[in-house]
Structures are given as structure tokens and as C-alpha cells.
Amino acid sequence: MADSEAVPDHLDGAPEAYHTLLDQYRRVSNLGSAQGVLSWDQQVTMPEGGTPARSKQLSTLSGLHQELLTSDEIADSLDELEDEDLSPTQAAVVREIDREYRRAERVPQTLVEEISETTSEALPAWEQARAEDDFSQFAPYLEKLVELKREYAEHIDPDRDAYEVLFEEYEPYLGLDTAEDVLQRLRDELVPLLDDIRESDADLASPFEGGEYPEDVQEDLSRDILDDLGYDWEHGRLDTSSHPFTSGNQFDSRITTRFDESDPLGALMATVHEFGHAFYSLGLPREEFGTPLGESRDLTVHESQSRLWENHVGRTEAFWEHNAERVRDAFDGLDDVSAREFYEAANRVYEDNLIRVEADELTYHMHIVVRFEIERDLIAGDLAVEDVPEVWNDKYEEYLGIRPDSDAEGCLQDIHWSHGNFGYFPTYSLGSVLAAQLDATVREEVDEFDAKVRDGDFEDLRTWLRENVHQHGARYTTPELVEEATGEAFTADYFVDYLTAKFADLYDLDGY
Amino acid sequence: MADSEAVPDHLDGAPEAYHTLLDQYRRVSNLGSAQGVLSWDQQVTMPEGGTPARSKQLSTLSGLHQELLTSDEIADSLDELEDEDLSPTQAAVVREIDREYRRAERVPQTLVEEISETTSEALPAWEQARAEDDFSQFAPYLEKLVELKREYAEHIDPDRDAYEVLFEEYEPYLGLDTAEDVLQRLRDELVPLLDDIRESDADLASPFEGGEYPEDVQEDLSRDILDDLGYDWEHGRLDTSSHPFTSGNQFDSRITTRFDESDPLGALMATVHEFGHAFYSLGLPREEFGTPLGESRDLTVHESQSRLWENHVGRTEAFWEHNAERVRDAFDGLDDVSAREFYEAANRVYEDNLIRVEADELTYHMHIVVRFEIERDLIAGDLAVEDVPEVWNDKYEEYLGIRPDSDAEGCLQDIHWSHGNFGYFPTYSLGSVLAAQLDATVREEVDEFDAKVRDGDFEDLRTWLRENVHQHGARYTTPELVEEATGEAFTADYFVDYLTAKFADLYDLDGY
Incomplete structure (x- = not known):
């Protein structure tokens, strides 16, 4: 485990706010990768009947992910770091966290949790609809998700095309x-x-x-x-x-x-x-x-x-x-x-x-x-x-x-x-x-x-x-x-x- | 999924604080069961090299579990409910959450996270020590865990025998x-x-x-x-x-x-x-x-x-x-x-x-x-x-x-x-x-x-x-x-x- 214990250069002599930012961001990231494990399990190993519990677990985790990402620790640290003289690596770290923060803080917590819960239910519905070749079983979930994601995009930027905003979730820089x-x-x-x-x-x-x-x-x-x-x-x-x-x-x-x-x-x-x-x-x-x-x-x-x-x-x-x-x-x-x-x-x-x-x-x-x-x-x-x-x-x-x-x-x-x-x-x-x-x-x-x-x-x-x-x-x-x-x-x-x-x-x- | 959607009787006409308490407790509980999934995965499906990431994920989750369990929403709701006239079922719910809350709020967040991280590392160390029949590989982890759990018990009740306090984690009522x-x-x-x-x-x-x-x-x-x-x-x-x-x-x-x-x-x-x-x-x-x-x-x-x-x-x-x-x-x-x-x-x-x-x-x-x-x-x-x-x-x-x-x-x-x-x-x-x-x-x-x-x-x-x-x-x-x-x-x-x-x-x- 020596690998993960080494202290990276960009932390050396960094401003206090940079450390605070990263400490909090690590929790955000750990939560995110924990969600990844639950999602892998849902698709690979989870028994079919586990869906109601899984959707509630994932909903809680994504709500917390949102809460931590938009917490004062992150907001205040980002504010403070605006005036600091950062190394290129530090500036890149701040740029990435700032981008994630800006997107997240505009979306209400309840909407994030609703999307998570809906996708957890939509997944088995899609699987069954596909197995039975019956789009109508999946349609209500798709309709709900389209509405929710449109709403989501409008929170992030009401003045831009919603699809463009959603696309940037997956590819933020090419346009x-x-x-x-x-x-x-x-x-x-x-x-x-x-x-x-x-x-x-x-x-x-x-x-x-x-x-x-x-x-x-x-x-x-x-x-x-x-x-x-x-x-x-x-x-x-x-x-x-x-x-x-x-x-x-x-x-x-x-x-x-x-x-x-x-x-x-x-x-x-x-x-x-x-x-x-x-x-x-x-x-x-x-x-x-x-x-x-x-x-x-x-x-x-x-x-x-x-x-x-x-x-x-x-x-x-x-x-x-x-x-x-x-x-x-x-x-x-x-x-x-x-x-x-x-x-x-x-x-x-x-x-x-x-x-x-x-x-x-x-x-x-x-x-x-x-x-x-x-x-x-x-x-x-x-x-x-x-x-x-x-x-x-x-x-x-x-x-x-x-x-x-x-x-x-x-x-x-x-x-x-x-x-x-x-x-x-x-x-x-x-x-x-x-x-x-x-x-x-x-x-x-x-x-x-x-x-x-x-x-x-x-x-x-x-x-x-x-x-x-x-x-x-x-x-x-x-x-x-x-x-x-x-x-x-x-x-x-x-x-x-x-x-x-x-x-x-x-x-x-x-x-x- | 009708089962999980039914509204239980004890919520009907319950005091506002009871609803707040349960809303927050559900998040605590969902986090707990999410930890259970990560832990199952660690023991059953996770590749061996995944330990460093898993221990950090679990550490974050148990820190959050502790934070939510000891949050103001729970503390204040419990306070308010002390003076309320509750049904036997409601009183039982409050008794259980109160017991969990009292134990948790006495233990510092950092200690909870440290225990979680240490157990995540101790598990593979134990597996290897057992495979190689070599107690000395596991001993440092056991020593650390004994210290940490002793400290944990002392936070909960410094006046009682630490082992008795720990035992009540597993069987709270028989003594x-x-x-x-x-x-x-x-x-x-x-x-x-x-x-x-x-x-x-x-x-x-x-x-x-x-x-x-x-x-x-x-x-x-x-x-x-x-x-x-x-x-x-x-x-x-x-x-x-x-x-x-x-x-x-x-x-x-x-x-x-x-x-x-x-x-x-x-x-x-x-x-x-x-x-x-x-x-x-x-x-x-x-x-x-x-x-x-x-x-x-x-x-x-x-x-x-x-x-x-x-x-x-x-x-x-x-x-x-x-x-x-x-x-x-x-x-x-x-x-x-x-x-x-x-x-x-x-x-x-x-x-x-x-x-x-x-x-x-x-x-x-x-x-x-x-x-x-x-x-x-x-x-x-x-x-x-x-x-x-x-x-x-x-x-x-x-x-x-x-x-x-x-x-x-x-x-x-x-x-x-x-x-x-x-x-x-x-x-x-x-x-x-x-x-x-x-x-x-x-x-x-x-x-x-x-x-x-x-x-x-x-x-x-x-x-x-x-x-x-x-x-x-x-x-x-x-x-x-x-x-x-x-x-x-x-x-x-x-x-x-x-x-x-x-x-x-x-x-x-x-x-x-």
C-alpha cells in the first residue's frame, strides 16, 4: 500500500484552503466510487428483488454526494483560492473541482435524489421491457427521466440549450x-x-x-x-x-x-x-x-x-x-x-x-x-x-x-x-x-x-x-x-x- | 414494489419531529446498508488489490454515517419528542434511534473513520496471516484495533467496563x-x-x-x-x-x-x-x-x-x-x-x-x-x-x-x-x-x-x-x-x- 501513502508534490506548501478543499473533495470522490460499486453490484450480482433497497441506498448516496460537493468547505475554499498564486497542477485541480461544484450547487438536492431513485427503478424496468420486447413497460420511466434531466439542465443554465448542458456532463471541454x-x-x-x-x-x-x-x-x-x-x-x-x-x-x-x-x-x-x-x-x-x-x-x-x-x-x-x-x-x-x-x-x-x-x-x-x-x-x-x-x-x-x-x-x-x-x-x-x-x-x-x-x-x-x-x-x-x-x-x-x-x-x- | 410504498400506521398523525427524525434516520440506515454491500463485495467479489480504495470508501461512509446519526435533525427531534405523547410503536422507534444516537454522539468522528479504515486494512492482513499461518502479520492490526475499540468504549461511558460497553453494541438489552x-x-x-x-x-x-x-x-x-x-x-x-x-x-x-x-x-x-x-x-x-x-x-x-x-x-x-x-x-x-x-x-x-x-x-x-x-x-x-x-x-x-x-x-x-x-x-x-x-x-x-x-x-x-x-x-x-x-x-x-x-x-x- 506504499503507493497510496506517498504524499504528492502539489500538496507541499499549498495554501491551507487547498488542503481543506482536497480533504472534502476526497470524501466526495470516495462517495462517488462507492456509488460505482453499488451500481456494479446492481448490474452484475444483485438478486432481482433487491431493487427497492438499492434504489434507496443509491438515492441517499447521491444526495450526500451533492451535499458534500456543495458544502461550505468546498465553496469557501474555492473562494479563498481565487486570489492565491497556484502552481499549474494546483490550478488544474481547482479548475476541475470548481467546475463540478458550479454544476452541482445549481441543482436542488431533492432533484438529485429523485433522479437517482428513478434510475434505480428504471434499470430493471428496461431489462424487463427489453426481455419482453415491450417498450410500453419502459416508456413511463423514460418519460420521467427526460423530464427530470431537462429540469436538471435548466437549473445549471436556464439560458442555454438543455441538451448542450447535459452533453457537457460527459465531455466538458470539446463543446x-x-x-x-x-x-x-x-x-x-x-x-x-x-x-x-x-x-x-x-x-x-x-x-x-x-x-x-x-x-x-x-x-x-x-x-x-x-x-x-x-x-x-x-x-x-x-x-x-x-x-x-x-x-x-x-x-x-x-x-x-x-x-x-x-x-x-x-x-x-x-x-x-x-x-x-x-x-x-x-x-x-x-x-x-x-x-x-x-x-x-x-x-x-x-x-x-x-x-x-x-x-x-x-x-x-x-x-x-x-x-x-x-x-x-x-x-x-x-x-x-x-x-x-x-x-x-x-x-x-x-x-x-x-x-x-x-x-x-x-x-x-x-x-x-x-x-x-x-x-x-x-x-x-x-x-x-x-x-x-x-x-x-x-x-x-x-x-x-x-x-x-x-x-x-x-x-x-x-x-x-x-x-x-x-x-x-x-x-x-x-x-x-x-x-x-x-x-x-x-x-x-x-x-x-x-x-x-x-x-x-x-x-x-x-x-x-x-x-x-x-x-x-x-x-x-x-x-x-x-x-x-x-x-x-x-x-x-x-x-x-x-x-x-x-x-x-x-x-x-x-x-x- | 407496492410493499415498500405502503405508508405504515405509526406515521399517521405523528408529531412533525417524528417525521423529521425518521427522514433523517432512513438516510442513516441507507448508508449503513450501503456499507453492508461494500463489505459483502470486499469479502466475496472484490479483487485483492482493491483494498486501498475500498478502505477509503468505507471510511468515508462510516464517517458520514456518524455525522448523520449525530446531526442536529436527529438531536433536536429526539429532544422535542421527549415531551410528546407517543404510541407504543412510536415510543419503540424513538427508543431505538435514541440509543444509537447516544452511543454515536459520544464518539469523535475521526475515531470512527480511523476504526473503519483500520478494519478495511486488517481484513486482508488477517486473510494473509491465516493463509501463511503467521500471527505476527496480523498482530499489529489487532493491537491497533484493541486500542481503538477501547478508546471507543471510553468515549461512550468512561465509568463502565469497556468490554461491557462493547458487548452492548451486539446485544444491547440482555446485559x-x-x-x-x-x-x-x-x-x-x-x-x-x-x-x-x-x-x-x-x-x-x-x-x-x-x-x-x-x-x-x-x-x-x-x-x-x-x-x-x-x-x-x-x-x-x-x-x-x-x-x-x-x-x-x-x-x-x-x-x-x-x-x-x-x-x-x-x-x-x-x-x-x-x-x-x-x-x-x-x-x-x-x-x-x-x-x-x-x-x-x-x-x-x-x-x-x-x-x-x-x-x-x-x-x-x-x-x-x-x-x-x-x-x-x-x-x-x-x-x-x-x-x-x-x-x-x-x-x-x-x-x-x-x-x-x-x-x-x-x-x-x-x-x-x-x-x-x-x-x-x-x-x-x-x-x-x-x-x-x-x-x-x-x-x-x-x-x-x-x-x-x-x-x-x-x-x-x-x-x-x-x-x-x-x-x-x-x-x-x-x-x-x-x-x-x-x-x-x-x-x-x-x-x-x-x-x-x-x-x-x-x-x-x-x-x-x-x-x-x-x-x-x-x-x-x-x-x-x-x-x-x-x-x-x-x-x-x-x-x-x-x-x-x-x-x-x-x-x-x-x-x-
């Missing part, structure tokens, strides 16, 4: 304009690429089709690959849940996945994706646990880490050259499949796929556009909850050329809205964009990157991410961190170039 | 004198009985000796038996942990057990025991979640429930008549074992057993006497931590006629001290005593009790316990509850009579 520009650009650039792919004669391999892939074998394989990537089991675990997710901190960061016995690729890619999240959390400085320097830089950066591992490692040909034999050995019926064929399978564009988390790298962003437009309109009051299924299906038809037959495979597929998380989805696309930008830098700075992936040697990549991203916690704003890590401003150029080159090659496309 | 009398009486009455058993020629069956009992088969059997007893899986789960325990509330009450592949009886009896705890928690009124009426009546009563199921159901001949075939079918090599032989095995007095949780009903209480004397002396400052292993071993030799070879099988076997729980052990014996008293009443009031157990029909017993014990929550004090349920004052008579009759029969003893 909703950037998100809109990126989504617009992706639509503009990827739709023609998708059209060309649809018209291509290339026939990518699909070696997993028609086979049976037992859950326990898939789980063993996931564990082997996690070992390989460098997952630290002393600080993590792998479970299953209805929706893959990662939860935790630098001491305890847990992955969930889910298995489909007709297709092992989904779980495998989900596991690599969640590894990226967990590896980021586990790389945050231990001695900064409970301060902004020990917390992650919000969702764009978090998602860039999962996407980098999933797409720029897990969906490369080199990765499949490394893993082809392991996958062939694990399952029956794959003896003659080449690494190139596995690689093709992992990158096949599934034009008829309805499920976001099973989407390929291209169509994925059209899934995001659908959600973004729907939740933006829901929050603006331009769309009624009861109309969500139809609008969802219409948009899928328009942007993806397919129409869901059921709500389970349509607007009930994602967990986010049952958490009240409106404004979250765009960060997935922003994360993909940043992942490509980081990957471009890594490939410049790490010698023989592909050869190392081919050997299952991820040491240099891990070190690069630790040094350039993880160790900073929330010290830098998102734009600053991008600049620090890549030497450039945030840009979608690399992502578009990467996708275009990759899919032009895979699908034998001309003119790219 | 340490009663505990001492009971332990004294058990020693006086059971030691001669044990001597006679040692000299008896009776040779009880030991059908499990020398066999192999795979863990997964044991687990299936545990689950079958839990089904049979009436465990509600929608509100519970079964896991393994280094020490069996139950954690939860009326919505979510979870059991752990542990498996020994050379002996299935241990896990089986532990499972039945923990079922009793879980069934009590699950029987607390749901609409009272978060108030004293929805909380259990402390440890004597809790333990009476586990002991009643373990000993007065699980160790009866009728229970084994019901389960003999199931156990024969589950494992190899038991085809010729009769119900009577299983019954004998479940009640065999193991004179050379060193482990409390594996002890038979008789020697069990000598294990308690050892712990009671040691912890009482530790807290009094009459025994140094470094001397615990030797004193432990000496006392085992004196009271049980056996001497442990290792600390792992000696003073490191129990988890309690690593939680800082000094004063807890006597409640095990008090619980056994009360279980026998309740069992005597059940057998008067339930027709054909044994025949029903033989048929695996536990409905009447469950109903009796629900009506006479569980539904009251902490409405009655322990003596009141005993009086309500049995029509008599708390007494060890039934326990001594029950043990004497049972073991005189099993061991063919004369003169009883």
Missing part, C-alpha cells in the same frame, strides 16, 4: 459544436464509402457463421486475451452482464462482457474494448486516488482508450496473426481459417446489423447519429416518448437502410437512457476519432508497432498510453491533453483517413 | 451479566456431560470419513436444501467466502458458505445456519425498510434464528430422514448409510476439533468461552496481543483438552477481530440458548412438528417465526421479544435440557 461537426462530417464522408462498399464485389470471409461457440470456451478465450493484453487480475475481474461495461478506479477496475454462442467475435471485441477502459482506470496515479489528478479525463478520452485497443489493436491484421492459432484451437470447425480471414470477419461491414454494440467501425457512427438526434429532440421537447420506437425505426431505415422488427432490437437495445444518460452517445464517436489520432502518434513514436502486435508484445503501447494519457488524470482539459499527447489539436482527419484506407483495401475500392 | 451467567452455567453443566460422553462406549457413525465430495456437487446440494427450506432466490444468492456469513436486508439477503472436499457436513450445516440469518432478514417488514421496525433485533435474536434452523431443524433425526436419500444420491460411496447414521454424524462430538465453526453443539460453547475470556482481557489491558497465540492454545488445552499446532487453526481462525468486533462472540451462545427456548415453544404450538420436518414441510415453522419474531423488527427489546414469543423470560433451562436429553440418547448415557 457540443465539435460533436455536431464530427457527426456531420462522419455522415458526409462515411455514407459514400458505405455506398461503395455495398456495391463492391469483394466477399469478405465470415468463418464463424453457422458454428457453435460454447460460452465457457469463449470465457476462457477472453481471459487468455486479457492476460495477453496485460490486464492486471489482482486489480480486476471479468463477469457477464446484459450490456458490457467497465467500472472502477486505479485499484479495482472490473470488466463485464456477454456471450453469444453463435458468434464469438462480439464477446471478444467487447472484452478488448472494455480492457481499454479498465487499463486507463488502472493507469491513473494511485497516490492521487480521490483527487481530480487520480480521475479520468471524462468520456471522450475514456472512449478513445477502449476504441484504440478494440479497433487499432483488436481489429488489425497483426492482432489476428497473433491470435489465429489460439482461436482455431479453442473452437471446433475453424481449422482451415487463415489470419487474414479472421481479420476480414472482424472488419466485415454488416449492412443488416441493427445492434450498435455489434456494429462494424463504419456503420457504428450511423447508430450514434440516430441516438443523438432522438435524445436531442426528446430533451428539446420536440419528440414525445411514445413516438420513440417509430422515429427510431424510421431513422434506421433512412441512415442505415434497415428497419428493426422489434423494440428489443431497436430503441430498447442500449442501457444508457435507463441511467438517465442523455448526451452520452456522441462521446462514442468522439472517442473513435481521438483513438485514431492517438494511434497515428503511437505508430510514429513506437518502432515496429505492427510487428509487436503480431508478437503479442503490447509493452510499448501500454507504456506510451501510461505516459501520454493515463498518468495525467484530469490535469489537462480534453483539448490540452490531445495537444500534449499528439502535438496537434483535436481533429477527425486521422479517423477518416484511417477508415477510408482500411476499408478501401478490404473491399478493393478504387478512387480512395 | 453482560446475563452473558457471563449463561457461559458460566454452560461450562458447569456441559463439562460433566462432555466427560461422560468421552467415557461412553457408544460409537456414533461417521459415514463421510475418507470419502471425496466434489465442490460442485456440494454446491448443488446446498442449493437444493436452500430451495427446500424456502430460501427466496429472487431476494438472495449463494457464494463462497473464507468465512460463511450472511449480509443484507428484507429485499436482498445473501448467504456465503465454504466447501471442504473431504467433508460435506460442514458446508451443509453452514448453509442451513446462514439460511436462518437470511430468512430472518427477509422476514423484516418491507414497508419499514430504513426504520428500526424494519431492522433486526440485534445479534442474540439473529443468532437464535440461525441456530434454530441449524440445530433444531438441521441436526434433527427428522431432517436426516427427509434428506438421507438426497445425500446418498449426490455422492459416491454412501449407498448403505441410514438416516440415523447421517443424524449421528451431524451430532458426533468431535473431541479433537479445533475449529469453532466446525464444532458440535456441545464443545461449541467452550470455543466461545476461550474467545470471551481472551477478548475481555485484551480490552481490559490484562493481556498483550503478542501473548494471544499462547494463551489461546493454553485455554484450548484447559477447556477442550486439545492444543492447536498452528495459529491458522488457533487464534487466526475467526474473522471477527479483524472487523474490530470485540464483544460479539458471547452472542453466539446467547443465540443458541434462545434458539432452544423458541424451539420449545414452536414444538408446543405447531402440530406434528417432527413429522413435518420429515416431510420437508417447513411452512408452519416459517409462519411461526415470521409472526412471532421477524415481523416485529426492533420494536421490542430482547427480553420483551422473548416474552412475547415464548410467554416466558429469557432462560437457559431449555437449552441445557435439550442438549442433555439429545446427547444422553445419542451416547447412551445413564443418569440424565
Whole structure:
């Protein structure tokens, strides 16, 4: 435990108010991570009937979180520190706490508790609605959550668009304009690429089709690959849940996945994706646990880490050259499949796929556009909850050329809205964009990157991410961190170039 | 969820201060049950490396628990309610909150947090010390906890014996004198009985000796038996942990057990025991979640429930008549074992057993006497931590006629001290005593009790316990509850009579 006992430099000789601020903030942060444990438990281990108690526990914790965050200790310390001469690190810490404080102090305690209690009840309602393919069971909860979150945003800033305010909960520094520009650009650039792919004669391999892939074998394989990537089991675990997710901190960061016995690729890619999240959390400085320097830089950066591992490692040909034999050995019926064929399978564009988390790298962003437009309109009051299924299906038809037959495979597929998380989805696309930008830098700075992936040697990549991203916690704003890590401003150029080159090659496309 | 939404009678027309008191107390209680989830997770699912974060989370939660419990809202409401004319139910609620408040407000916040943080670190230290059979690894934590808990007791009442004050944390109403009398009486009455058993020629069956009992088969059997007893899986789960325990509330009450592949009886009896705890928690009124009426009546009563199921159901001949075939079918090599032989095995007095949780009903209480004397002396400052292993071993030799070879099988076997729980052990014996008293009443009031157990029909017993014990929550004090349920004052008579009759029969003893 020596790690967590070291006294960080920025505390040395800091003003009294800075110490007071951090002492109180640590309690806020500890409460927050305790809520994370209760929420993980609710999704992974809690018996179904435990919901009423859990929702009350979480409601009390989030009420207290709010109380502590807006307490006089924090308010007064922030006031005092305005006139102090702070080091850049200290100023960054104060900036982060101040931002959280300003948002929180504008929202009434009762509203925070009501949101927490409602989301605790919405989660099992969503699960049941999805299992029974019946949106009407979830609709009242969604309606309540839309209202509550709109109210929440209005408290924070009545003069700004509510959705913009909510979006900043997940990505505070890039701005909703950037998100809109990126989504617009992706639509503009990827739709023609998708059209060309649809018209291509290339026939990518699909070696997993028609086979049976037992859950326990898939789980063993996931564990082997996690070992390989460098997952630290002393600080993590792998479970299953209805929706893959990662939860935790630098001491305890847990992955969930889910298995489909007709297709092992989904779980495998989900596991690599969640590894990226967990590896980021586990790389945050231990001695900064409970301060902004020990917390992650919000969702764009978090998602860039999962996407980098999933797409720029897990969906490369080199990765499949490394893993082809392991996958062939694990399952029956794959003896003659080449690494190139596995690689093709992992990158096949599934034009008829309805499920976001099973989407390929291209169509994925059209899934995001659908959600973004729907939740933006829901929050603006331009769309009624009861109309969500139809609008969802219409948009899928328009942007993806397919129409869901059921709500389970349509607007009930994602967990986010049952958490009240409106404004979250765009960060997935922003994360993909940043992942490509980081990957471009890594490939410049790490010698023989592909050869190392081919050997299952991820040491240099891990070190690069630790040094350039993880160790900073929330010290830098998102734009600053991008600049620090890549030497450039945030840009979608690399992502578009990467996708275009990759899919032009895979699908034998001309003119790219 | 209608259950939890009903408005209980005692709130109708109650004074304003009563509502304020309960609103605040519910938050205290929710925080407490959230701590329970974090602690369950720490013992069952948390990766080892998660300790530093978990100890900080728990420390923050217990500090907040203390703050809320001693807040002005509670203090002022209690003051105001002193002059109010309350119903008996309201008065009971106020009595319970007042007792908790008085104890808490005397203890400084910093001490509460320090205890919490120390216990979080002590738990893994104890686990490792036990695994490596090395008391010295645990000693510094034990020393710290003894000091902290002594200090804690002195804050609550500097004029009374610290151990007595600590004991009341676990059993607030029976008094340490009663505990001492009971332990004294058990020693006086059971030691001669044990001597006679040692000299008896009776040779009880030991059908499990020398066999192999795979863990997964044991687990299936545990689950079958839990089904049979009436465990509600929608509100519970079964896991393994280094020490069996139950954690939860009326919505979510979870059991752990542990498996020994050379002996299935241990896990089986532990499972039945923990079922009793879980069934009590699950029987607390749901609409009272978060108030004293929805909380259990402390440890004597809790333990009476586990002991009643373990000993007065699980160790009866009728229970084994019901389960003999199931156990024969589950494992190899038991085809010729009769119900009577299983019954004998479940009640065999193991004179050379060193482990409390594996002890038979008789020697069990000598294990308690050892712990009671040691912890009482530790807290009094009459025994140094470094001397615990030797004193432990000496006392085992004196009271049980056996001497442990290792600390792992000696003073490191129990988890309690690593939680800082000094004063807890006597409640095990008090619980056994009360279980026998309740069992005597059940057998008067339930027709054909044994025949029903033989048929695996536990409905009447469950109903009796629900009506006479569980539904009251902490409405009655322990003596009141005993009086309500049995029509008599708390007494060890039934326990001594029950043990004497049972073991005189099993061991063919004369003169009883």
C-alpha cells in the first residue's frame, strides 16, 4: 500500500484552503466510487428483488454526494483560492473541482435524489421491457427521466440549450459544436464509402457463421486475451452482464462482457474494448486516488482508450496473426481459417446489423447519429416518448437502410437512457476519432508497432498510453491533453483517413 | 414494489419531529446498508488489490454515517419528542434511534473513520496471516484495533467496563451479566456431560470419513436444501467466502458458505445456519425498510434464528430422514448409510476439533468461552496481543483438552477481530440458548412438528417465526421479544435440557 501513502508534490506548501478543499473533495470522490460499486453490484450480482433497497441506498448516496460537493468547505475554499498564486497542477485541480461544484450547487438536492431513485427503478424496468420486447413497460420511466434531466439542465443554465448542458456532463471541454461537426462530417464522408462498399464485389470471409461457440470456451478465450493484453487480475475481474461495461478506479477496475454462442467475435471485441477502459482506470496515479489528478479525463478520452485497443489493436491484421492459432484451437470447425480471414470477419461491414454494440467501425457512427438526434429532440421537447420506437425505426431505415422488427432490437437495445444518460452517445464517436489520432502518434513514436502486435508484445503501447494519457488524470482539459499527447489539436482527419484506407483495401475500392 | 410504498400506521398523525427524525434516520440506515454491500463485495467479489480504495470508501461512509446519526435533525427531534405523547410503536422507534444516537454522539468522528479504515486494512492482513499461518502479520492490526475499540468504549461511558460497553453494541438489552451467567452455567453443566460422553462406549457413525465430495456437487446440494427450506432466490444468492456469513436486508439477503472436499457436513450445516440469518432478514417488514421496525433485533435474536434452523431443524433425526436419500444420491460411496447414521454424524462430538465453526453443539460453547475470556482481557489491558497465540492454545488445552499446532487453526481462525468486533462472540451462545427456548415453544404450538420436518414441510415453522419474531423488527427489546414469543423470560433451562436429553440418547448415557 506504499503507493497510496506517498504524499504528492502539489500538496507541499499549498495554501491551507487547498488542503481543506482536497480533504472534502476526497470524501466526495470516495462517495462517488462507492456509488460505482453499488451500481456494479446492481448490474452484475444483485438478486432481482433487491431493487427497492438499492434504489434507496443509491438515492441517499447521491444526495450526500451533492451535499458534500456543495458544502461550505468546498465553496469557501474555492473562494479563498481565487486570489492565491497556484502552481499549474494546483490550478488544474481547482479548475476541475470548481467546475463540478458550479454544476452541482445549481441543482436542488431533492432533484438529485429523485433522479437517482428513478434510475434505480428504471434499470430493471428496461431489462424487463427489453426481455419482453415491450417498450410500453419502459416508456413511463423514460418519460420521467427526460423530464427530470431537462429540469436538471435548466437549473445549471436556464439560458442555454438543455441538451448542450447535459452533453457537457460527459465531455466538458470539446463543446457540443465539435460533436455536431464530427457527426456531420462522419455522415458526409462515411455514407459514400458505405455506398461503395455495398456495391463492391469483394466477399469478405465470415468463418464463424453457422458454428457453435460454447460460452465457457469463449470465457476462457477472453481471459487468455486479457492476460495477453496485460490486464492486471489482482486489480480486476471479468463477469457477464446484459450490456458490457467497465467500472472502477486505479485499484479495482472490473470488466463485464456477454456471450453469444453463435458468434464469438462480439464477446471478444467487447472484452478488448472494455480492457481499454479498465487499463486507463488502472493507469491513473494511485497516490492521487480521490483527487481530480487520480480521475479520468471524462468520456471522450475514456472512449478513445477502449476504441484504440478494440479497433487499432483488436481489429488489425497483426492482432489476428497473433491470435489465429489460439482461436482455431479453442473452437471446433475453424481449422482451415487463415489470419487474414479472421481479420476480414472482424472488419466485415454488416449492412443488416441493427445492434450498435455489434456494429462494424463504419456503420457504428450511423447508430450514434440516430441516438443523438432522438435524445436531442426528446430533451428539446420536440419528440414525445411514445413516438420513440417509430422515429427510431424510421431513422434506421433512412441512415442505415434497415428497419428493426422489434423494440428489443431497436430503441430498447442500449442501457444508457435507463441511467438517465442523455448526451452520452456522441462521446462514442468522439472517442473513435481521438483513438485514431492517438494511434497515428503511437505508430510514429513506437518502432515496429505492427510487428509487436503480431508478437503479442503490447509493452510499448501500454507504456506510451501510461505516459501520454493515463498518468495525467484530469490535469489537462480534453483539448490540452490531445495537444500534449499528439502535438496537434483535436481533429477527425486521422479517423477518416484511417477508415477510408482500411476499408478501401478490404473491399478493393478504387478512387480512395 | 407496492410493499415498500405502503405508508405504515405509526406515521399517521405523528408529531412533525417524528417525521423529521425518521427522514433523517432512513438516510442513516441507507448508508449503513450501503456499507453492508461494500463489505459483502470486499469479502466475496472484490479483487485483492482493491483494498486501498475500498478502505477509503468505507471510511468515508462510516464517517458520514456518524455525522448523520449525530446531526442536529436527529438531536433536536429526539429532544422535542421527549415531551410528546407517543404510541407504543412510536415510543419503540424513538427508543431505538435514541440509543444509537447516544452511543454515536459520544464518539469523535475521526475515531470512527480511523476504526473503519483500520478494519478495511486488517481484513486482508488477517486473510494473509491465516493463509501463511503467521500471527505476527496480523498482530499489529489487532493491537491497533484493541486500542481503538477501547478508546471507543471510553468515549461512550468512561465509568463502565469497556468490554461491557462493547458487548452492548451486539446485544444491547440482555446485559453482560446475563452473558457471563449463561457461559458460566454452560461450562458447569456441559463439562460433566462432555466427560461422560468421552467415557461412553457408544460409537456414533461417521459415514463421510475418507470419502471425496466434489465442490460442485456440494454446491448443488446446498442449493437444493436452500430451495427446500424456502430460501427466496429472487431476494438472495449463494457464494463462497473464507468465512460463511450472511449480509443484507428484507429485499436482498445473501448467504456465503465454504466447501471442504473431504467433508460435506460442514458446508451443509453452514448453509442451513446462514439460511436462518437470511430468512430472518427477509422476514423484516418491507414497508419499514430504513426504520428500526424494519431492522433486526440485534445479534442474540439473529443468532437464535440461525441456530434454530441449524440445530433444531438441521441436526434433527427428522431432517436426516427427509434428506438421507438426497445425500446418498449426490455422492459416491454412501449407498448403505441410514438416516440415523447421517443424524449421528451431524451430532458426533468431535473431541479433537479445533475449529469453532466446525464444532458440535456441545464443545461449541467452550470455543466461545476461550474467545470471551481472551477478548475481555485484551480490552481490559490484562493481556498483550503478542501473548494471544499462547494463551489461546493454553485455554484450548484447559477447556477442550486439545492444543492447536498452528495459529491458522488457533487464534487466526475467526474473522471477527479483524472487523474490530470485540464483544460479539458471547452472542453466539446467547443465540443458541434462545434458539432452544423458541424451539420449545414452536414444538408446543405447531402440530406434528417432527413429522413435518420429515416431510420437508417447513411452512408452519416459517409462519411461526415470521409472526412471532421477524415481523416485529426492533420494536421490542430482547427480553420483551422473548416474552412475547415464548410467554416466558429469557432462560437457559431449555437449552441445557435439550442438549442433555439429545446427547444422553445419542451416547447412551445413564443418569440424565
